[in-house]
Ligand SMILES: C[S+](C)CC[C@H](N)C(=O)O
Ligand SMILES: N[C@@H](CCS)C(=O)O
């Protein structure tokens with residue numbers, strides 16, 4: 001492929017998201033904790049598949065949560081596929097084809113909810129909604145391991161670049177085929193996985209714009225201890241990744257990290273932190289620490305926007321009420 005053609009394609013990909021952000025008023029709002037809201041509705045997800053269990057047992061709850069976030073003002077909804085993986089489904093007795101159908105279902109449930117919601121609000125005069133985009137969630141290898149390693153980045157000596165690419169490849173292909181608007185790589189804890197993602201997007205010639213979000217447990221580096229300077233070198237080289245940032249880290253880290261990312265990249269900055277609670281990967285529960293309520297979260301969201309983030313939402317333990325506040329403060333409709 002010619003260099004000129006590639007440059008044009010890159011511009012087009014970045015342009016799609018930039019245009020959407022501009023149309024949304026300079027900042028697009030992402031939804032909040034998906035698994036959190038499933039649990040609020042009674043889903044039991046203490047399981048190696050975590051929220052992906054609902055794709056099997058309670059898809060109606062997935063639709064309900066998407067609609068709640070749309071109603072709260074999310075411009076981008078993220079699918080329920082964070083911990084949905086083919087080996088994960090197959091270890092539960094599903095065939096490869098059935099696993100692929102479950103992945104497709106995660107995109108279908110989100111696009112159906114978006115279309116249904118839009119059909120309804122479109123008819124309302126002077127509504128303040130945008131037709132939302134659907135981002136297919138692709139959780140890190142650590143999420144699949146279900147041992148808390150998306151917050152440590154410790155994948156062990158046997159995990160190399162090729163193993164991570166193999167892990168991500170088929171799921172990526174299936175999700176892309178299902179037709180989301182965006183790809184959301186979430187809670188990436190180390191440089192190796194960032195590199196695997198960047199190379200895979202290239203190898204598979206993925207045309208859908210991607211964002212990649214790192215977690216952070218010290219507010220300075222990636223969980224592995226590698227600096228974001230190192231991690232973003234890999235991201236900056238990728239023409240397929242249009243936005244980069246942080247998800248599922250405590251809100252108090254985000255402002256400084258946006259400032260750091262401003263210096264390190266020209267890509268769109270995306271942030272959707274959790275509520276400030278800490279995940280205990282062994283006990284599989286959230287430990288209250290410096291927890292931010294919706295009021296504090298929305299004040300910080302304005303600050304994150306002022307410091308340069310253009311995609312802002314919430315992750316674990318945030319809810320539609322959090323996103324309603326974020327949407328109001330960022331779109332100044334109150
Ligand atoms: C974002 S974490 C809270 C997701 C759950 C984790 N991967 C586990 O399965 O324990
Ligand atoms: N999209 C996932 C991220 C978990 S860290 C969720 O909100 O449940």
Ligand SMILES: [Zn+2]
Nearest residue numbers: 248274315316
């Ligand atoms: Zn999270």
